[in-house]
Amino acid sequence: MAEAFNFELVSPERLLVSEDVESVLVPGAEGDMTVLANHAPLITTLKPGLLDVVYAGGREARYFVKGGFAEANPTGLTVLAETAINRDDLDAEKLNQAIQDAEEDVNDAEDPIKKDKLQLRLDYLRQVKTTLGL
Known part of the structure; x- marks a missing residue:
């Protein structure tokens, strides 16, 4: 089991996620990247695409994101998305x-x-x- 870290997904309308996760696949403007616990500090813009989240315990979710920024550091990941929609919705x-x-x-x-x-x-x-x- 991978080490968990804090992940927050925020859109202008609301806070969609604020939980411990094992990994997040981020559609960065320079290419997709997987963020894990203890990631080196990084800020990137987002391209339109899918944000794949694996929660602590193995549950998975997928969000469509468009525009915004992602900031990773050793303690967590914050994604501020212009648009974020849960695939299940x-x-x-x-x-x-x-x-x-x-x-x-x-x-x-x-x-x-x-x-x-x-x-x-x-x-x-x-x-x-x-x-x-x-």
Whole structure:
């Protein structure tokens, strides 16, 4: 059994995780990395991707993260994510409907600024679907 360390996952909306974990796979901007206990100090930006967590005791969870920072040190890991969604909280049917609605909104938008904002939302939803394999 690997040594446990403190892990916190924070989004603008809430604190998603604050527990002891054995490892966390972080989608860093320079490449994915696995953080274990006693990791050397490190700060990295996040790329959109999956954050895989193995909790103390073996339970696993997967989160989609987009944007933000990760800070590792010998005592723990903190991830401040622009967006963080638990994989288990996503429903493929609802996500597909949201994509369809967003596509319609983009097609119907006449104001270029509004259309750009709607396109960003559509791109984000498609990225979530692709990354999570839904």
